Amino acid sequence: MGLQYVLRRVATAIFTIVLIVLLNFLLFRAMPGSPERILLGRMPGVTPQILQETRERWGLDKPLVPDQLVRYVASTLQGDLGFSYSARGRPVTDVLAQRLGPTLLLFGLGEAFAIVMGLVLGAYSGWKRGGVVDYVGNGVSLILYSTPYFLLGMGLLLVFATGLGWFPTFGMSTAGATYAGPVDRLVDYGSHLVLPLATVALGLIGQYAILMRSSVIETLGEDYVTTARAMGFRDTRVLRHHALPNAMLPTVTLVAINLGYVVAGAITVEVVFNWPGLGTLTVDALSSRDYPVLQGVFLLLSVAVVFANLAADLIYGVLDPRVRT
Amino acid sequence: MTAPAVPAGAGGVVVARRQPGLLRQILRRPDGLAGAAILLVFTVLAVIPDILTGPLQTAITATGPRLAPPSVEFPLGTDELGRSMLNLTVHATRISMVIGLLATLVTVLIGAVLGIVSGYVGGRFDALVMRIADFFLVIPTFVLAIILTAIIRDVLGTGSREIFGIRLSLITIVVVIGITSWSSTARIIRSQTLSLKERAFVDRARVVGAGAGHIMRRHILPNVTNLIVANAVLTFAGAILTETTLSFVGLGDPFQPSWGQLLDAARTVGAPGLGAWWYFMPAGVGIVLVVFAFTLLGSALDAILNPKLQSRR
Numbered sequence: 001m002g003l004q005y006v007l008r009r010v011a012t013a014i015f016t017i018v019l020i021v022l023l024n025f026l027l028f029r030a031m032p033g034s035p036e037r038i039l040l041g042r043m044p045g046v047t048p049q050i051l052q053e054t055r056e057r058w059g060l061d062k063p064l065v066p067d068q069l070v071r072y073v074a075s076t077l078q079g080d081l082g083f084s085y086s087a088r089g090r091p092v093t094d095v096l097a098q099r100l101g102p103t104l105l106l107f108g109l110g111e112a113f114a115i116v117m118g119l120v121l122g123a124y125s126g127w128k129r130g131g132v133v134d135y136v137g138n139g140v141s142l143i144l145y146s147t148p149y150f151l152l153g154m155g156l157l158l159v160f161a162t163g164l165g166w167f168p169t170f171g172m173s174t175a176g177a178t179y180a181g182p183v184d185r186l187v188d189y190g191s192h193l194v195l196p197l198a199t200v201a202l203g204l205i206g207q208y209a210i211l212m213r214s215s216v217i218e219t220l221g222e223d224y225v226t227t228a229r230a231m232g233f234r235d236t237r238v239l240r241h242h243a244l245p246n247a248m249l250p251t252v253t254l255v256a257i258n259l260g261y262v263v264a265g266a267i268t269v270e271v272v273f274n275w276p277g278l279g280t281l282t283v284d285a286l287s288s289r290d291y292p293v294l295q296g297v298f299l300l301l302s303v304a305v306v307f308a309n310l311a312a313d314l315i316y317g318v319l320d321p322r323v324r325t
Numbered sequence: 326m327t328a329p330a331v332p333a334g335a336g337g338v339v340v341a342r343r344q345p346g347l348l349r350q351i352l353r354r355p356d357g358l359a360g361a362a363i364l365l366v367f368t369v370l371a372v373i374p375d376i377l378t379g380p381l382q383t384a385i386t387a388t389g390p391r392l393a394p395p396s397v398e399f400p401l402g403t404d405e406l407g408r409s410m411l412n413l414t415v416h417a418t419r420i421s422m423v424i425g426l427l428a429t430l431v432t433v434l435i436g437a438v439l440g441i442v443s444g445y446v447g448g449r450f451d452a453l454v455m456r457i458a459d460f461f462l463v464i465p466t467f468v469l470a471i472i473l474t475a476i477i478r479d480v481l482g483t484g485s486r487e488i489f490g491i492r493l494s495l496i497t498i499v500v501v502i503g504i505t506s507w508s509s510t511a512r513i514i515r516s517q518t519l520s521l522k523e524r525a526f527v528d529r530a531r532v533v534g535a536g537a538g539h540i541m542r543r544h545i546l547p548n549v550t551n552l553i554v555a556n557a558v559l560t561f562a563g564a565i566l567t568e569t570t571l572s573f574v575g576l577g578d579p580f581q582p583s584w585g586q587l588l589d590a591a592r593t594v595g596a597p598g599l600g601a602w603w604y605f606m607p608a609g610v611g612i613v614l615v616v617f618a619f620t621l622l623g624s625a626l627d628a629i630l631n632p633k634l635q636s637r638r
Contacts, residue, residue: 016460016463027473027476031479143617146562146613146617146620147609147613148566148569150588151588151605151609151612151613154591154596155609157598158597158600162600169597257462257463259465260466261467264467264468267570267574268570268574271573271574271592282468283574283575286576287575289479291472291475294471294472297468298465301468302468305463305464305465309463
């Protein structure tokens with residue numbers, strides 16, 4: 001992996017982030033109602049003079065480009081994303097920071113489970129193509145892939161929380177609970193985590209399994225696999241040392257690219273379980289038309305996905321020396 | 326996303342001329358047949374909901390008990406207003422399918438035009454369009470779609486104007502899905518255009534003095550039609566899922582409920598927590614079946630148009 005490759009990837013990532021910030025700026029301009037009106041709210045007795053002063057104070061009398069844009073970019077870079085409409089006065093950055101933890105926990109774990117199980121299932125079905133596991137696994141994967149995450153969540157909620165009563169129905173912990181000790185607390189949090197986590201993991205397994213299956217099948221048709229077989233290596237060895245490492249390659253990129261889509265699922269799963277993360281925040285912000293928060297979420301998630309893609313590109317460059325440009 | 330690349334030999338004039346046979350080829354495969362059959366059922370539901378279940382029930386015309394489980398009179402139970410879930414779900418089929426169809430048309434139109442022009446013209450225009458396409462491929466377009474829908478709705482206001490029998494609020498969703506999901510179509514069509522424009526018949530057309538517009542319309546477009554169809558099938562599945570998810574987060578229209586809107590209503594009422602499975606299972610099954618059917622059709626098309634894959638099966 002040459003320096004040029006790294007630089008090019010980093011440049012692309014920076015370019016994408018610049019576009020995201022620009023888009024965010026434009027969206028802010030497209031919003032209904034003039035900014036000074038939003039700042040002043042529905043205060044009575046707003047004279048043209050007060051309007052003018054407000055405009056001057058916030059730099060709204062300056063031209064859109066470059067003055068306002070420069071100011072917007074500068075404050076965004078400093079982590080100033082404006083203030084939430086609904087949580088009055090609170091900076092968007094604060095609001096986001098508070099919700100980031102639960103989302104990271106839920107989706108970090110969910111992704112990890114799904115990747116491991118999806119890859120194993122996919123690899124096995126691809127290897128034993130036409131077998132029972134392949135047949136059933138592929139069907140189940142396709143159906144899971146066709147199911148919106150939130151629907152899966154509602155189903156799990158219905159069966160395991162309402163029907164069987166094994167798990168609580170919402171939230172991250174029991175409201176107002178007092179814990180006897182750290183173990184108690186952990187058990188309570190854990191039992192709240194099971195269903196949302198299962199939803200995320202199940203929702204993702206399908207696509208990873210399908211991906212890995214076709215990748216393994218493709219790799220098994222390669223000449224070097226045939227050669228390895230001809231040399232008399234055992235099947236398991238061929239799979240583990242020759243086919244799998246190469247079959248994993250495309251999944252690295254696809255896992256990163258899929259992150260953008262996964263985010264959509266993230267939002268809805270949290271809503272079903274009232275999980276206090278970014279997804280629930282987004283839907284709440286949407287219903288109260290809290291645009292600064294919505295844009296903050298968009299910026300945060302986009303930048304995260306861009307970085308994930310950059311990381312995947314760099315990892316891919318290390319794993320596959322054939323990649324040069 | 327790797328484009329399901331059609332090898333240069335497959336997209337030639339020969340395939341284009343064979344097009345009437347495509348449907349028959351699909352129906353000859355088990356996955357294609359199953360997909361087509363499922364879609365046929367839902368298309369019938371979408372075309373004649375009034376004949377099957379009567380006009381869409383409202384809070385005023387509702388006759389049933391509240392949130393009642395399925396019975397003889399209400400085969401799929403009722404919602405919290407006493408409306409028949411069968412009636413709502415069948416009518417929602419129409420809304421979901423029509424929005425899915427319109428959104429697919431918009432997406433594929435934008436993607437195909439940009440893909441062909443970008444691939445044929447090349448140069449700076451191509452570089453710019455592909456940069457923007459990459460941008461849309463990477464960013465979480467769903468969050469952008471939420472913001473765009475909200476802004477457009479607030480700017481336009483939600484009147485009772487209708488286009489194609491669909492309320493303006495839902496047309497917003499169609500447009501937003503188009504804006505946010507054209508990029509993969511554009512990339513696929515572009516790569517095919519790149520290989521087509523090097524072919525002899527395009528050179529010949531150029532030599533006899535055909536203009537760029539003529540070549541793109543008469544020589545490139547007919548040769549990417551199959552690819553466009555295959556792509557539209559997958560886009561349709563994606564569009565239905567996106568519409569469902571947008572409606573689920575509260576951007577649906579209660580006056581024209583889609584499947585997603587019904588699911589949102591079910592969640593708001595707390596149907597899973599109340600054990601009211603009949604509230605969301607029908608719409609849920611509808612979504613899964615339709616998306617599944619499109620996926621089956623897509624894989625059938627992929628196998629037919631991609632002979633490399635076919636020979637290995």
